[in-house]
Amino acid sequence: MDSLRNRLLFWLITLIVTVLIALGLLLGQLLKQFYAETMNKRMEKEAKALAILLENEPLEQIRIDLHDMGNELSSRITVLDRNEQVRFDSGRIAAISDEDHERIIRTILRKQQFPRFSVIEKANDVYYYIAPYGRGSERDGYVVLSTPTSSLKKVNQQIWGVLTSSLGMALVVMIALVFKIANQYVRPIEAATKVAFELEKGNYAARVPDGEYKEAGMLVRSINRLARNLQEMSRAREIQTDRLHTLIENVGSALLFIDHRGHVHLLNRTFQTYFHLEPSACLYRPYADVLPYRDVVRLIDDIFITETPIRRQMRLTVGIERKHFDVYGAPIIGTNAEWKGIVVVFHDITELKRLEQIRKDFVANVSHELKTPVTSIRGFAETLLDGAMKDEAALEHFLTIILKESERLQTLVEELLDLSKIEQHGFQLQLEDVDIAQVIAEAAAVFRQKAAEKQIDLHIESPSGLVIRGDRNRMKQILLNLLANAITYTPEHGRVAVEAEETKKEVLIHVKDTGIGIEEKEIPRIFERFYRVDKARSRDSGGTGLGLAIVKHLVEAHHGYITVASKVGRGTVFTIHFPKPGR
Template identity: 55%
Template sequence: MSKFRFRLLFALISLIITVLVGLGLLLGQIFNSFYINTYKDRMEKEASLIALLLSEKKLGDENIDSLMLEASNTLNSRLTIIDNSGNLLFEGGEGRFHHEELISRVLNEHMEETDGFQIILDEDRLFYYGLPFYENGEKQGFVLLNSPVDSLKKVNQQIWSLLVASLGLSLVIILLLGVRITSQYTRPIESATTVAMELAKGNYKARTYEDHLDETGMLSQSINILARNLQDMTRAQEMQQDRLQTLIENMGSGLILIDGRGYVNLVNRAYKELFDINSDDFLYKLYYDAFSHEEIIGLIEDIFMTEVNVRKQLLLPLKIERRHFEVYGAPIIGHNDEWKGIVLVFHDITELIRLEQMRKDFVANVSHELKTPITSIKGFSETLLDGAMDDKQTLEYFLSIILKESDRLQSLIQDLLDLSKVEQQGFKINIADCDLKEILYDVYTILNSKAEEKEVNLSIDIRDGIVPVRGDVHRLKQIFINLISNALTYTPKGGRVHITALNQEEHAIVTVSDTGIGMDEEELPRIFERFYRIDKARSRNSGGTGLGLAIVKHLVEAHKGHIKVNSIVGEGTTFTITLNKDEKFD
């Protein structure tokens, strides 16, 4: 903004100097012309006076020379009188005289003059005024007055000095006043311009001073009002933007925004996490280049062509699993039916589908599991009532089968009650300081007889003196009894089941490994489902209910622990459980 002030001052100074110089030249010329004219008038009157004296008295009178000398001294001029032939009749007074050149000029140029005339000799710039004089009506000669031009030069210099001094002083005064006035009027403009530039950069906190009540003050006031309005609008917009951004990024469903040309403009965090994508490789690409699933591309094309809302359930492969999505797509129509784009919302309903399927499987499995022992009990009871009870050996055999099926039914019901209990929302365990080593040895003692009966080598290896954890002793025993019992069940004769416990700084890790039949990799994610069996015939014959690993998983999670499994078909299975430990345990 200082450039504006400089340009304004430069223009003002240039204009003022031009006006003052022009005015000085004009005044100087006027003063000089006035003085020269006055000087000429004086010389003319003096020459007329001398000519009048000469017309009254003749040259040669005894007192005429003294009179002419006295007149020249009184007039402070050199007086020269010549006749018509150029002869010098009189000369007196101060100053220099050039006879030949002066007389030659008079005779050649002014001989016929009847009025006054002037002669300027180049040498020394001498100024002569000539006037013919008459006697009895006849021209007798010329009266020539010579006045030094030094007075003219001096007066001219004084005039120009006075003009330069007065105009220079005027210039200084005008400049001071101009600087002050321009500063007074340009400072608010500079301040307003600076604030406007800050507003253009996005700094809506900038303000300018409001010192005047004139137009510049109104400008400053308007700029400040604009800045406050912009600040309020920006604050409201930022608040709305933050709310919208928070809503979009933290909603549980995936969100995609596609503009009217088909380019992906927005992808929220939920979608990136669901599909494991990088936004840099996804944003600002055409939808058919961004999406890899033909089902999604077809849905988008349907919305583009029909411009109506679409809701579909899609089963999409993601890495090694297939997930169910309910996709809702809607066109974005602006004012005046302007096409803006498409919004897609992806709801992951895989868990809902899985839970619904689990509910159906649970009902079917429970019905099937209960039907088998009840059918057996009913069948053998009817057989006994039909007369088989009279045969003691048959009676004992049928009763033993009924007892076995009753025990199986009781075990199934008990497992269902335990699973229902641990799956309840408010299920709690009794946390206390425990020694995991002591728990594992107790379980080893309980199941060692079963291992010997199956001729399976059951071993335990705990090298640390104590393995402290935080947990429920009874529930921990239930976890390891289920795991080790399953290992013994699926390990053939001559096999081996090995238990280890490792004491780490923050966790205790227990592994239960066997050399049993193993499992396929595809089956591992499902082994913790209720009633899921790998070898269904063998599992049912072994007396298992199919609920043990589901109970184990819930109990481990209740202890804030983790369980994982590794298995190879024909080589065996290893379960690894990680439990939190108390560092202050004594």
């Protein structure tokens, strides 16, 4: 019996059956005794009545009456004289022979008592009752009344039949009542118990089915209300946990949580990405065994010791790179000043450091680039004021240098302003359909004379009808800057070529030269402002170091990009990738 209902039914039915059986046995015995006692009294009265009859009437006159009375009473009437000799016998009524019948009677008489006597013969009982008769104190003989017990057995069977059927019906009614009570009270309790077990397992969607539970309805409603509250609380907790997990996993900073024992308890996805560490190799292990950076371990040690927040900037080696981090660690103190652990946040400030360095380099380069022409102009002006003005040849030479340096200074300022304008978010191109061949021809025409002076072969090649959507003047500016660098860094008798071609998705413009080339390690930096591969030659050529930076921004403004391929001593190829119209 696994369920409460089945166990209760089993024990209630067992109890009812036991009580009914005991009651049936008790009632059967009482009724049996009652009927036997009644029969004994009847036989006693009948025997005394016969004795009175014999005392008042001669035996010979009442023989026929005695036969009739024996038949009427379903009993055997035997009359004995004072010498215990049989004077009358109504005849056999049981499976007992006459000899046995007389023997039984004489045995009873020898005991000198006249109670009922029963002897079992072939599974049949016979009741004997002997009453003496006579006038006065003189005893004339005995009247023996014997009755078989078949009638008593029949009555007993009837009694047991009635008891069995009555108690059986009572049992059926009681079992029906028990089932009804069990269904009314136990079934809702059992259903509530099952739901409680499900709630214990964390299944907060479990409910007790609706129904008419009457007295148990309050329990059912309470269980369902508890389940709904737990489900809402669980759902709210899941939402909060998901939000917290999403926040921790997607925050831009690396996050590390260490419990009060010093074991790593949590690290987010950014931490794994930054330091290339797997959670399986870190979780639930001491932080000193997991973190390969002594500076970080020392910071965590200091927080454990001082129990105060600490912020430090660190430069850590991750793989083959050196990265800068702003590391902030703080203790986590719960209620009642309970120590929970430490949270450490790593902010990657490598890009900020790089931008700060670029800013410093930019300020230094601008200062240097401005200082050079200003110094030249000031120096030659002071020389002229000191008396060189009287020498017309020196005056003309110095004024020419001053003019050249002032033009260089003007070019630097103009390119700085142009670059600043291009980098602004509000910068817009004047878009139109631009013929690539025509723009290449116009840009090449500007450098024909300079190329001829250095005996450089300036070659252009572009298919006719090649058109892109762009700003004509800005595209021409891109080619002018690239051609200026190509001719500047290409020695005499070299070759510079501008070629255009079309692919399935792009329009490509190649600017090739046979110049000094660029080392591979220098290529990622050539588009930085004021960066020069050959600083001495660049300054002598009048370059500002801003040309390629302007080119890169203008190409990107056209939704394109620029690539570089170069070999030292063999030349360089700049390739501009413009998207085709409609892409």
